[in-house]
Amino acid sequence: MLSRVANLVYWMARYLERAENTARIVDVNAQLVLDLQSRQAADDPKSWEPLVYVTGDDEEFFELNGETVSERAVVEFMLFDRRNPSSLLSCIGFARENARCIRDQLSSEVWETLNTFYLKLKGDDYARYAQLGSSEYLNRIKSQIQLFYGVAESMMPRGGLWWFFELGRHLERADNVSRILDVKYYMLLPDLHAVGSALDMIQWASVLRSCSGFEAFRRSRRGQLNLERVVDYLLRDNEFPRSILFSINAASQALDQITAHASHLDNNPASQHLEELIAELEMIDVPEVIADGLHEFLDDVQMKISGIHEAVQATFVDYPTASAKVLA
Amino acid sequence: MPDLFANYEHGRFYDEMFASPGKARPHYRRLYERFALMESMGELLDRQRTADQTFIDRGVTFTVYSDTAGTEKIFPFDLIPRIVPAHEWAHLERGLTQRMQALNLFLADIYSEQRILKEGVIPREMVESSKDFRPEMLGCKIARDLYVHINGSDLIRDEAGVYRVLEDNLRTPSGVSYMLENRQVMKRVFPTMLRDYRVRPVENYTNDLLNLLLHLAPAHVPDPTVVLLTPGVFNSAYFEHSFLARQMGIEIVEGGDLVVENDKVYMRRTDGLAPVHVIYRRIDDSFLDPTIFRKDSLLGVPGLVNAYRKGNVALCNPIGTGVADDKAMYYYVPKMIKFYLGQEALLPNVETYLSSNDGELQFILDNLPKLVVKSVNEAGGYGMLVGPHSTQAQIEDFRAKIIANPRNFIAQPTIGLSRAPSVCDNATIEGRHIDLRPYILNGETIKIAPGGLTRVALRKGSLVVNSSQGGGSKDTWVLNDDITNPPVPQPEKIIV
Numbered sequence: 001m002l003s004r005v006a007n008l009v010y011w012m013a014r015y016l017e018r019a020e021n022t023a024r025i026v027d028v029n030a031q032l033v034l035d036l037q038s039r040q041a042a043d044d045p046k047s048w049e050p051l052v053y054v055t056g057d058d059e060e061f062f063e064l065n066g067e068t069v070s071e072r073a074v075v076e077f078m079l080f081d082r083r084n085p086s087s088l089l090s091c092i093g094f095a096r097e098n099a100r101c102i103r104d105q106l107s108s109e110v111w112e113t114l115n116t117f118y119l120k121l122k123g124d125d126y127a128r129y130a131q132l133g134s135s136e137y138l139n140r141i142k143s144q145i146q147l148f149y150g151v152a153e154s155m156m157p158r159g160g161l162w163w164f165f166e167l168g169r170h171l172e173r174a175d176n177v178s179r180i181l182d183v184k185y186y187m188l189l190p191d192l193h194a195v196g197s198a199l200d201m202i203q204w205a206s207v208l209r210s211c212s213g214f215e216a217f218r219r220s221r222r223g224q225l226n227l228e229r230v231v232d233y234l235l236r237d238n239e240f241p242r243s244i245l246f247s248i249n250a251a252s253q254a255l256d257q258i259t260a261h262a263s264h265l266d267n268n269p270a271s272q273h274l275e276e277l278i279a280e281l282e283m284i285d286v287p288e289v290i291a292d293g294l295h296e297f298l299d300d301v302q303m304k305i306s307g308i309h310e311a312v313q314a315t316f317v318d319y320p321t322a323s324a325k326v327l328a
Numbered sequence: 329m330p331d332l333f334a335n336y337e338h339g340r341f342y343d344e345m346f347a348s349p350g351k352a353r354p355h356y357r358r359l360y361e362r363f364a365l366m367e368s369m370g371e372l373l374d375r376q377r378t379a380d381q382t383f384i385d386r387g388v389t390f391t392v393y394s395d396t397a398g399t400e401k402i403f404p405f406d407l408i409p410r411i412v413p414a415h416e417w418a419h420l421e422r423g424l425t426q427r428m429q430a431l432n433l434f435l436a437d438i439y440s441e442q443r444i445l446k447e448g449v450i451p452r453e454m455v456e457s458s459k460d461f462r463p464e465m466l467g468c469k470i471a472r473d474l475y476v477h478i479n480g481s482d483l484i485r486d487e488a489g490v491y492r493v494l495e496d497n498l499r500t501p502s503g504v505s506y507m508l509e510n511r512q513v514m515k516r517v518f519p520t521m522l523r524d525y526r527v528r529p530v531e532n533y534t535n536d537l538l539n540l541l542l543h544l545a546p547a548h549v550p551d552p553t554v555v556l557l558t559p560g561v562f563n564s565a566y567f568e569h570s571f572l573a574r575q576m577g578i579e580i581v582e583g584g585d586l587v588v589e590n591d592k593v594y595m596r597r598t599d600g601l602a603p604v605h606v607i608y609r610r611i612d613d614s615f616l617d618p619t620i621f622r623k624d625s626l627l628g629v630p631g632l633v634n635a636y637r638k639g640n641v642a643l644c645n646p647i648g649t650g651v652a653d654d655k656a657m658y659y660y661v662p663k664m665i666k667f668y669l670g671q672e673a674l675l676p677n678v679e680t681y682l683s684s685n686d687g688e689l690q691f692i693l694d695n696l697p698k699l700v701v702k703s704v705n706e707a708g709g710y711g712m713l714v715g716p717h718s719t720q721a722q723i724e725d726f727r728a729k730i731i732a733n734p735r736n737f738i739a740q741p742t743i744g745l746s747r748a749p750s751v752c753d754n755a756t757i758e759g760r761h762i763d764l765r766p767y768i769l770n771g772e773t774i775k776i777a778p779g780g781l782t783r784v785a786l787r788k789g790s791l792v793v794n795s796s797q798g799g800g801s802k803d804t805w806v807l808n809d810d811i812t813n814p815p816v817p818q819p820e821k822i823i824v
Contacts, residue, residue, distance in 0.1 A: 003598050262600070
C-alpha cells in the first residue's frame with residue numbers, strides 16, 4: 001500500500017485511541033471526586049489537576065487557563081477545546097479528516113460511523129456535558145468510539161490498511177496506559193507511607209477503572225489491591241487487552257503481518273525495538289522497579305514507544321528514496 | 329387525466345421534446361405517455377427525492393469545505409432524461425471522430441514538423457503565443473503517436489436544432505463520473521422506461537478508459553502499472569478521481585507519492601518503490617513538474633517530464649494538448665479538418681470572429697452590443713463581455729481593450745441554446761437550456777461512450793450551465809434504434 005495511505009490510517013487509529021482514553025480518564029476522575037465524599041475535597045481544584053498532567057499538555061493548559069484549575073476548565077480543555085490538539089474533539093476531528101482522505105478505501109459504514117459521530121460531537125460543549133452529567137455523557141462518547149471499532153473490525157479486510165490501523169491503535173494505547181499509571185502514581189502517591197489506606201485503595205481502583213481493568217483485575221488476581229499488584233497488572237498482564245505488554249505484543253503482531261510478504265523488511269528497526277521492549281517488560285522485577293522509581297521507568301517506556309513510532313515512520317513512510325528497495 | 333406538461337411554455341428556442349406546443353417529437357412520445365400516467369407532480373417529486381437520496385447514499389457528492397463542518401452536497405440532478413435518437417447520435421459520432429482525428433494530427437504536427445504553420449493555414453504567432461503551447465515537447469516522440477487521448481467537447485444546439493461544437497476540452501475534462509452515476513440512479517427511478525426505450529449502456533466507459541491507459545504503456549513492460557494522479561482530497565473533482573480509480577482498480581496517488589529515480593517513475597509504498605508506467609493525471613501541465621513548469625507547484629513530481637520524454641512513463645493526456653483547445657485555435661479547427669483530412673467539418677463550430685483578422689475586427693467593433701467577446705487566455709467566464717447584458721461603459725471598455733490587443737479576443741453571436749423540459753423549483757416542469765459533453769477516447773481506436781453529460785441551466789432564462797452558476801445535469805439517453813427517422817437538421821451554411 002502507499003506510504004501516505006498507511007500513515008493516514010495509522011494516525012487515524014492513534015487519534016481515536018487517544019480520544020477514547022481521554023474520555024475514560026475524565027470519566028474516572030469525575031467518579032473519583034464523588035468517592036472522596038468530603039465536600040471540601042470534591043471542590044478542591046487539586047482533584048482535577050492530575051488530568052492536566054496525564055496528557056502531557058500541562059504547559060498548554062496553564063497558558064490557556066492561567067493558574068485556575070476547576071472542573072469546568074479541565075473538562076473544557078480535555079473534551080471540547082480545539083486549541084488543545086489532544087482534546088477529544090480535536091482527536092475525533094483529526095481522525096475524521098484522515099478518514100476522509102482515504103474514504104475511497106473505507107467501506108461506507110466505517111466512514112459514516114465516524115463522520116456522524118464527529119458531526120454530532122462538534123455541537124457539544126460543557127453545558128451539554130453538565131446537563132447530561134459526566135457519567136452519562138462520557139458513556140455515550142465511549143459507546144460511539146466502541147461502535148466505530150466494532151464496525152471497523154467487522155468490515156475492514158485484513159490487509160495493509162487494517163494492520164496499520166492496529167499498529168497505531170496499540171502503540172497509542174500502550175503510551176496512554178503508561179501515562180495514566182504514571183500520573184496517578186506521581187500525583188496521588190508522593191508519600192509511600194500512605195500505602196494501604198482507604199483512600200489509597202479507592203485511588204488504585206480508579207487507576208484500574210481508567211483502563212477498564214477493575215473487574216478484570218478482581219477476577220484474575222485475588223487479594224489486596226495495592227500498588228505493586230496494580231502496577232504489575234497494567235504493565236504486563238498477558239491477558240488483559242489494555243496492559244502495556246499486551247498492547248506492545250499486539251503492535252508487534254500487526255507489524256509482522258505488514259512485513260509478511262516483504263522479506264527485505266525482516267528485522268526492520270521498528271520490529272527490533274518492539275522485541276526489545278517486550279523482552280524488557282517480561283523480565284523486570286516489579287518491586288525493584290518501584291523502589292528504583294516507577295516514574296523514571298514509565299518515562300523510559302514512553303521514550304521507547306516514541307522510538308518505535310519513529311522507526312515505523314522511517315521504515316514505512318519517510319524512508320529515503322535513494323536507499324529504498326526497488327520492487328519488481 | 330392531469331397533464332404535467334399542460335402549462336409547458338414552448339418558447340422561441342429549439343425544444344428537445346416538443347416539435348410544437350403539445351406535440352412531442354417521436355423519440356419523446358413514450359416518455360410523454362409515461363408521464364401522462366402520473367397522477368400529479370407528487371409522484372414525480374417522490375421519484376426526485378429517491379434520486380437525490382440515491383446520490384447521497386452512493387456518496388456522489390462534493391464537499392463544501394469552507395468550514396470544518398464538511399457539508400456534503402449533491403450536484404443537482406434533473407429527472408427528465410435528454411433523449412438522443414440513434415440517427416442523431418450516429419451523426420455526432422462521425423463528427424466527433426473526425427474532429428478527434430484532426431486534433432490529434434494537429435498536435436502531432438505542431439510538436440514536430442509544423443507543416444500547418446509553414447503552409448500558412450494557421451499563423452505561427454497564434455500557436456506560439458498560446459500559454460498552453462509547450463516548446464519543451466518539440467520533437468518529443470509520444471507513445472503510439474497518440475498526442476491526445478481524451479476530449480470532452482461541449483456541444484450545443486442552436487435555434488434551428490443544429491448541433492455545434494462550442495469548445496473542446498483536451499486537458500483534463502471532468503464530469504464523466506456524473507454520466508455514469510446519473511445512469512445508475514435512473515435505473516432505480518425509471519427502470520421500465522429505460523428498458524422500453526432500449527437505451528444504449530454507458531457502463532463500458534471505465535473499461536475502455538483502462539484499455540486505453542494500458543495501450544499507452546511502454547511496449548517492453550508485460551504487466552504495466554497505471555495510476556491516477558490527483559491534486560488531492562481538497563480538489564472539487566476529487567470524488568470523480570476516486571470514483572474512476574476504484575472503477576478501474578488502479579491506485580489513486582498524489583504528487584508526493586511519486587518519485588523519479590534515473591528517469592523512471594515510482595510510487596512510494598510501505599514495502600519500497602513500485603514502478604509506475606502510465607499516469608492518468610488530473611492536474612494541469614503547469615503543475616506537473618516543478619523543475620520544468622511552475623516552480624511553486626507542490627502538486628507535481630520533480631523529474632517527471634524527463635521520465636516522460638525518455639518514454640519511461642506515459643501521461644494521459646499528454647503534455648501540451650492545451651494549445652489545441654485555446655479559444656483562438658478553436659476558430660481554426662474546421663481548417664485543420666480540411667488540411668489534415670481533406671474533409672469538411674461534419675459538426676460545425678459556433679460562428680466565430682477573430683479580432684486579429686482585419687475584416688473581422690471591424691465587424692466585431694461595429695456589433696459589440698450583440699456579441700459575446702471572450703479573452704483567448706482566460707477561462708471560467710473571466711475576461712468576457714456579454715454584449716446584450718452589458719452597459720455602454722463596459723462595451724466601451726472592451727472596445728479599447730480589443731483595439732489595443734486584437735490577438736487576444738474572439739467574438740461569437742449570442743446563441744439561444746436548445747431547451748429541454750426540467751423539473752423546476754420542485755413544483756413545475758419548464759423548459760431549461762442545456763448542452764452536452766460527450767467523452768471521446770482516442771486509443772487503439774476512437775471510442776465515444778453513447779451518451780455524455782447533459783448539463784442544464786436550472787435558473788430561469790439562464791444560458792450558463794456551469795455547476796457554480798446553478799447548473800445541474802440530466803441523464804443522456806442514446807437510443808439503440810430509431811423510432812422514426814427524420815433527418816438531422818443541418819446548418820444553412822458552414823463557417824470555414
